[in-house]
Structure formats: C-alpha cells, structure tokens
Amino acid sequence: MSSLKNPILGMTLAEQSFIVLFILLIFIASLLEQKKDNETQAILLEKEILKLKEKIDTDADHIKELKKENIYLAQVLKKARGKPSCWTSPSNSIEFLFRVKIIEKDSLFVESAAPDYRSNEFKKITKNIRLGSMSQKEFAKIGQNIKELSDSKECVFFVDLHRPASIESKQIELIEKWFYKKISNLREDDLKNTEWN
Missing domain, CATH: 3.30.420 (Nucleotidyltransferase; domain 5)
Incomplete structure (x- = not known):
C-alpha cells in the first residue's frame, strides 16, 4: 500500500511521510537552536545582572562613605564657622x-x-x-x-x-x-x- 502514489502530489505515502518527518526534524532542530540561543542569552543576562548587583553594592558602599564624609565635613565647617543662623529663608539665605x-x-x-x-x-x-x-x-x-x-x-x-x-x-x-x-x-x-x- 505504501507504494501507491498520491494522485495529487505524485508521491507514495512513504515518501510523503518521510518529507513530513524531515520538515518536522528541521523544525525541532530550529526550536532546539532557538532554545540554545535563549539559554545563552539568559546566561549572559544573569552575568550582566550579577555585575550590576556588584556595582550597586559597590556604589551603595561608596555612597555610605560619602555620606559619612559629608557629615564629618559639615561638622568641621560648623566648628570653623560657629553656630548657624537662627533664621534662614526657604532658599537658605540669611534672614x-x-x-x-x-x-x-x-x-x-x-x-x-x-x-x-x-x-x-x-x-x-x-x-x-x-x-x-x-x-x-x-x-x-x-x-x-x-x-x-x-x-x-x-x-x-x-x-x-x-x-x-x-x-x-x-x-x-x-x-x-x-x-x-x-x-x-x-x-x-x-x-x-x-x-x-
């Protein structure tokens, strides 16, 4: 029966099944390749996220250090200038x-x-x-x-x-x-x- 040719396609059922199976294999291979690309991109994104987290942690530590330094400098400035003005405007000018x-x-x-x-x-x-x-x-x-x-x-x-x-x-x-x-x-x-x- 597999040797019977389909009158429309001019192929046997086995030849048709083989072509469908071949197309299916190409499609599966394409999906696997796309999955592999997606996994590679996901790995790259994870590495990028880790780098950004490290940078954020480093920046946060740097900001903490800058805040400490700012407090220290404000204290030094206060000692150098004396007490602040009792009245200042919303724009921080003396009243x-x-x-x-x-x-x-x-x-x-x-x-x-x-x-x-x-x-x-x-x-x-x-x-x-x-x-x-x-x-x-x-x-x-x-x-x-x-x-x-x-x-x-x-x-x-x-x-x-x-x-x-x-x-x-x-x-x-x-x-x-x-x-x-x-x-x-x-x-x-x-x-x-x-x-x-």
Missing part, C-alpha cells in the same frame, strides 16, 4: 532679626528686620522689648536676653548693622557679643535721620 543703625557713640536706632512671614515669631522673641532709639546699655540688655534664647537653639541671630565709617570697633564688638552681623557704612546725611529710608 535678619533687627536692623540696627549706630547714630552716635552711645546712640542706636533699632527696628525689626524680620520677614513678614516671621512676624509672629518676632513678636514672641521681642515681646518685652521696646524698639526705636536706645542707648548701647539698653541694647546690651536686649542682646543678652536674645543670646540666651539663641544659645538654647544652638544658633545665632543676624542683625543688619548700619554704621558711620568713623565708628569705633568697640561699639561693633558690643553687638558681636550677641549677634552675627552684616555691616553697611552710613553717609553723614543718614546719621541725622533716625528713621529708615
């Missing part, structure tokens, strides 16, 4: 508590330099303080009270200090006992005016 104008040898004019959003905090800090014209002795009392507060917070308040160029350094040193300062020189016309322009 001032007072604006102080040295008028004469023993005369100061003091007003708030606090930003609007700190007005409630400023009122709490200065609740028993009279601002405006005052002597250095009066300002010294204010400075001592505020220094106690800033010491408890481990920070120092800044003042915006305006002074005549001829002022003695002793008067500035008095202010430096309690505050950090930014200094601006005043012109002679500014000295006559106790208000701010």
Whole structure:
C-alpha cells in the first residue's frame, strides 16, 4: 500500500511521510537552536545582572562613605564657622532679626528686620522689648536676653548693622557679643535721620 502514489502530489505515502518527518526534524532542530540561543542569552543576562548587583553594592558602599564624609565635613565647617543662623529663608539665605543703625557713640536706632512671614515669631522673641532709639546699655540688655534664647537653639541671630565709617570697633564688638552681623557704612546725611529710608 505504501507504494501507491498520491494522485495529487505524485508521491507514495512513504515518501510523503518521510518529507513530513524531515520538515518536522528541521523544525525541532530550529526550536532546539532557538532554545540554545535563549539559554545563552539568559546566561549572559544573569552575568550582566550579577555585575550590576556588584556595582550597586559597590556604589551603595561608596555612597555610605560619602555620606559619612559629608557629615564629618559639615561638622568641621560648623566648628570653623560657629553656630548657624537662627533664621534662614526657604532658599537658605540669611534672614535678619533687627536692623540696627549706630547714630552716635552711645546712640542706636533699632527696628525689626524680620520677614513678614516671621512676624509672629518676632513678636514672641521681642515681646518685652521696646524698639526705636536706645542707648548701647539698653541694647546690651536686649542682646543678652536674645543670646540666651539663641544659645538654647544652638544658633545665632543676624542683625543688619548700619554704621558711620568713623565708628569705633568697640561699639561693633558690643553687638558681636550677641549677634552675627552684616555691616553697611552710613553717609553723614543718614546719621541725622533716625528713621529708615
């Protein structure tokens, strides 16, 4: 019966079976080759993943070391610079508590330099303080009270200090006992005016 030829294909059943079997073997060989390629790719990917894990571990260790170094450097910087400003803006710039104008040898004019959003905090800090014209002795009392507060917070308040160029350094040193300062020189016309322009 296997010698009978199929009228459509012109082949015997055995020849047809052989061709189908041959095609099937080629297909299986192709699948096996593809599986082998996939396994090779999987092995390469596993090696790549292991390398990346090692790199991540190394980077994580490096990041830990950098963080430790950053903490150490921040401490060194803090010691070098002293205490930080009690008030800084969201953009990390210094904010001032007072604006102080040295008028004469023993005369100061003091007003708030606090930003609007700190007005409630400023009122709490200065609740028993009279601002405006005052002597250095009066300002010294204010400075001592505020220094106690800033010491408890481990920070120092800044003042915006305006002074005549001829002022003695002793008067500035008095202010430096309690505050950090930014200094601006005043012109002679500014000295006559106790208000701010």
